[in-house]
Each structure stands twice: as C-alpha cells, then as structure tokens.
Amino acid sequence: MVRFEDLALFVRTAACGSFTKAAREANLLPGQVSAAIMRLERDLEIRLFARSTRSLRLTDEGERYLPFARDALALLHSGRDELRRSDDTLSGTLQLAAPSDLGRNVLLPWLTAFRRQHPKLELRVQFSDQVTDVFRDPVDIAIRYGQVDDASYVALPIAPDNRRVLVASPGYLEQCGAPQALDELPRHSCLLWHMQGRLYDKWGFPAGKSRRTVQVKGPLASDDADIVRRWAIDGEGIAYKSWLDVSNDVRAGRLVVVLPEQPGEPAPLQLICPHRKQFSPAVRQLHALLQEKCAGLGTPAAAPDAA
Incomplete structure (x- = not known):
C-alpha cells in the first residue's frame, strides 16, 4: 500500500532534483528519502527515478505518475483542511511564491497581518525572481507579473491595470x-x-x-x-x-x-493556481485582500510629476 509520506517525498524530490535537497527541506536524512522512494517504487512496481552518481532525473514512468501524485496529495490536503475548517476560521498551510521586490517590500506586511487575523493558518512564503512552477515546486499559489496565456493555469487578477x-x-x-x-x-x-x-x-x-x-x-x-x-x-x-x-x-x-x-x-499582477480545486477559503480571502490593497496603491497615471 502506498504511504502518504512516501508520496509527499516523491513529489518533493521531483521538485528539488536531489535526495539531499529534498531531505534538507523535510528535515530528514538523505538515506531516509532514498528508502522512501525505493519503497514507493516497490509498491508501484515501476522505477520513478534514473539515478547516477552525479544526477537524478525522473524516468518516463515517473514523469507520467507525477501529476497523479500531486493531485492525490492536493486532494488529501483539501480533505484535511476541510475537516479543520469552520465557517469563520482559516486553518491548514498555505504555500505561496512571489517576486522578490514585491514580496519583501509590499506583500510582506500584508501577509503578516493576514496571518495574525487567522492564527490557525500557517504561511510558507518564497520570495524570488525565479519563475515558480506551480506544478513541480512545493507551492499552492504563485503571485506573478505578466499576462498568463497558458490554459493549464488558473489566473485570478490582482492588479490588472498595473504598468x-x-x-x-x-x-x-x-x-x-x-x-x-x-x-x-x-x-x-x-x-x-x-x-x-x-x-x-x-x-x-x-x-x-x-x-x-x-x-x-x-x-x-x-x-x-x-x-x-x-x-x-x-x-x-x-x-x-x-x-x-x-x-x-x-x-x-x-x-x-x-x-x-x-x-x-x-x-498585470496575477494569482496563479494549478487548478480550481486549490481555491481554498484561505486562497479566496487572500486574493480579495491583495486586490483591495493593490487598488489602494493607485496607478502610474496618479503618480506625482517628475522633478
């Protein structure tokens, strides 16, 4: 029987590309992660990773299995969060990524205040200018500049008129x-x-x-x-x-x-989700907050004149 923990370590290892990095993020030893992957491969009767002394990559079977593993984990997390949630209380863990400048200097105080309003909610933030892959990286949502034309994503506008x-x-x-x-x-x-x-x-x-x-x-x-x-x-x-x-x-x-x-x-600033199943109450409330806060910053047309 496939273990939930093994499945989570498989998804994390695929995102990190390394047993060592995945172990560091999960606060485990590399050998424990390797053993979990081997156990999962044995349960599934497939080889998920091609290993060498210098590289680790997904096999064709691993690539095909990865989206199902992510969906299964998302469904389990949603069920857990639903059991913990009451109508007026946000709980569970929300992982998000945002650009470095926007994240540190604009979003950070808003996110901190949002978390204080919902003490049972845990936030995990990544501020980086590297484009986050919401399918492969360990995040639930990404805050991203630019127009999103990829139909595989779901994009909610935050500041559509930003320039x-x-x-x-x-x-x-x-x-x-x-x-x-x-x-x-x-x-x-x-x-x-x-x-x-x-x-x-x-x-x-x-x-x-x-x-x-x-x-x-x-x-x-x-x-x-x-x-x-x-x-x-x-x-x-x-x-x-x-x-x-x-x-x-x-x-x-x-x-x-x-x-x-x-x-x-x-x-334009967007909130990116892999699919609508991840529009949890926390995501919906955070999206509404960010829309309101960004609207309060005005538009470039309202900027003071140059000296």
Missing part, C-alpha cells in the same frame, strides 16, 4: 538631469536586471498600436529586482520598474517618476 514606470532618485536627477524623451535614455546610467544569463537591456514602451524598444546600458545589473530598486533609491541611475514595486518610494519622495507622460509596459 511599469521609469524612476530615479531626486539626487540622480539633480546631478545628471531628467531625460526629456525616450531617445535620451541611452545617455543615462540605467539599472539593469538579468536572469539565467540574459541581460534585460532593451526596454519596451507602448507607442500607439505598436511597441517601441529602447536599447539602454549601465554599469550595474542584478538578478534580484529588489537590489535594482535600492540602487535607484541610492542615486545610481534610472530603473524601469513595476508601479506596485515603487509606489511607496514615489509617495515618500525617495524616487521620482521620469517621463510621467510616457506610458510604460503593462505589468
């Missing part, structure tokens, strides 16, 4: 001057973001029914969007950021919107 804006510190603009047109951006120090070897140094802007791309450059780049925002506050250059990420800084005067008349690229 990117050009921002810089008052000190930088005083020293280097504010650009008066997009054509002047290449002459400025622009703060860049990179991910998995790709440098995002082509900034796109709506131009009527088309899109205009501006090639920019600068001496500073990071794979952490929060660091880009901090560099902008410190006067190191111009950043192209989501309004949600920088709205508090603009209101506080730490940053100024550059070229406020120039609309930025749409950056």
Whole structure:
C-alpha cells in the first residue's frame, strides 16, 4: 500500500532534483528519502527515478505518475483542511511564491497581518525572481507579473491595470538631469536586471498600436529586482520598474517618476493556481485582500510629476 509520506517525498524530490535537497527541506536524512522512494517504487512496481552518481532525473514512468501524485496529495490536503475548517476560521498551510521586490517590500506586511487575523493558518512564503512552477515546486499559489496565456493555469487578477514606470532618485536627477524623451535614455546610467544569463537591456514602451524598444546600458545589473530598486533609491541611475514595486518610494519622495507622460509596459499582477480545486477559503480571502490593497496603491497615471 502506498504511504502518504512516501508520496509527499516523491513529489518533493521531483521538485528539488536531489535526495539531499529534498531531505534538507523535510528535515530528514538523505538515506531516509532514498528508502522512501525505493519503497514507493516497490509498491508501484515501476522505477520513478534514473539515478547516477552525479544526477537524478525522473524516468518516463515517473514523469507520467507525477501529476497523479500531486493531485492525490492536493486532494488529501483539501480533505484535511476541510475537516479543520469552520465557517469563520482559516486553518491548514498555505504555500505561496512571489517576486522578490514585491514580496519583501509590499506583500510582506500584508501577509503578516493576514496571518495574525487567522492564527490557525500557517504561511510558507518564497520570495524570488525565479519563475515558480506551480506544478513541480512545493507551492499552492504563485503571485506573478505578466499576462498568463497558458490554459493549464488558473489566473485570478490582482492588479490588472498595473504598468511599469521609469524612476530615479531626486539626487540622480539633480546631478545628471531628467531625460526629456525616450531617445535620451541611452545617455543615462540605467539599472539593469538579468536572469539565467540574459541581460534585460532593451526596454519596451507602448507607442500607439505598436511597441517601441529602447536599447539602454549601465554599469550595474542584478538578478534580484529588489537590489535594482535600492540602487535607484541610492542615486545610481534610472530603473524601469513595476508601479506596485515603487509606489511607496514615489509617495515618500525617495524616487521620482521620469517621463510621467510616457506610458510604460503593462505589468498585470496575477494569482496563479494549478487548478480550481486549490481555491481554498484561505486562497479566496487572500486574493480579495491583495486586490483591495493593490487598488489602494493607485496607478502610474496618479503618480506625482517628475522633478
């Protein structure tokens, strides 16, 4: 008979790609995880992983079995949470992932307050600019920028009208001057973001029914969007950021919107779920809270004028 714990360790190992990493996350020894996988393989009479001294990967049978294992775990968790839940009390565990800058500087206090309102609810958060795979990674939901066109996901809008804006510190603009047109951006120090070897140094802007791309450059780049925002506050250059990420800084005067008349690229914020079965009461209430809070931050059109 397949054990619930073995099934959970199989899903975790598939997400981590390593017995050692899975063991660390589960607070177990690697040998215990390996034994659980071998036991599951014996119960199923299939080989789930192809092992070598340097790599661990799912076999074809393991790839086919993985979505059924995830669905089975989700169903069991839903049943457990339903037994624990009363009409006015949220309980169980909610695992979510969000972008680094948004998560640390905007969502964190909201999530903390949400958890305080529901003391029987446990939150597990991951703040990273790596795109979370809600099917493979150990999360229930993901907060993600951008339009979701993949029909395999379920997306709930949080801030559908959010856009990117050009921002810089008052000190930088005083020293280097504010650009008066997009054509002047290449002459400025622009703060860049990179991910998995790709440098995002082509900034796109709506131009009527088309899109205009501006090639920019600068001496500073990071794979952490929060660091880009901090560099902008410190006067190191111009950043192209989501309004949600920088709205508090603009209101506080730490940053100024550059070229406020120039609309930025749409950056809608979504709540992503693998399927509707994971729309638990906690997810629904959190979604409603995030919608309300993000609406309170306004839109780029309401930003103060550039200096």
